[in-house]
Each structure stands twice: as C-alpha cells, then as structure tokens.
Amino acid sequence: MGAKAQALALHITRTAHKYARDPHQRTPWSVASCEQGHSWARFFAKGGGKMDDCTVIVALVQEVEE
Known part of the structure; x- marks a missing residue:
C-alpha cells in the first residue's frame, strides 16, 4: 500500500x-x-505557476477487518 501512496505523491508533484x-x-x-495587474505578469501569457x-502528502485510509 505504501508504494501506491508514494507513486501518487510523485505523480502529483511532477x-x-x-x-x-x-x-x-x-x-x-x-x-x-x-x-492584480502585476507588471511582470505579462511575461507569463496569463499562464504558468509560481516556481516554489x-x-x-498522500494518506491511504483503509478499513481494518476484525
């Protein structure tokens, strides 16, 4: 199960x-x-994100059988 969470987190991050x-x-x-009219925003063609x-965090929740 941990491998699935890690793979999902990696996919989201990428x-x-x-x-x-x-x-x-x-x-x-x-x-x-x-x-907001930032003067430098024109360089982003109204797209792209903030490089940061x-x-x-991915959590897998599963039911525990008794």
Missing part, C-alpha cells in the same frame, strides 16, 4: 512542477497575478 513551468497553463497563481517548493 504534474504540479510541469504546470508551473508551462507559460500557457492557467493556474490559480497566474490568474490572480494577472487580475512543492510538498505533497
């Missing part, structure tokens, strides 16, 4: 990193930056 690097990907950060640390 997807987040991919979206952050894509200047055409609409992300909450890019949309909010453009709405990415932490993912």
Whole structure:
C-alpha cells in the first residue's frame, strides 16, 4: 500500500512542477497575478505557476477487518 501512496505523491508533484513551468497553463497563481495587474505578469501569457517548493502528502485510509 505504501508504494501506491508514494507513486501518487510523485505523480502529483511532477504534474504540479510541469504546470508551473508551462507559460500557457492557467493556474490559480497566474490568474490572480494577472487580475492584480502585476507588471511582470505579462511575461507569463496569463499562464504558468509560481516556481516554489512543492510538498505533497498522500494518506491511504483503509478499513481494518476484525
């Protein structure tokens, strides 16, 4: 079971990193930056994310048989 959680966390992390690097990907950060009128936001073509640390926590919950 731990391997499934690790694989899921890795997939989520890689997807987040991919979206952050894509200047055409609409992300909450890019949309909010453009709405706030930041002068540097024009370089992101209203897309991309904020390159930052990415932490993912995955929890698997399962029923225990008695």
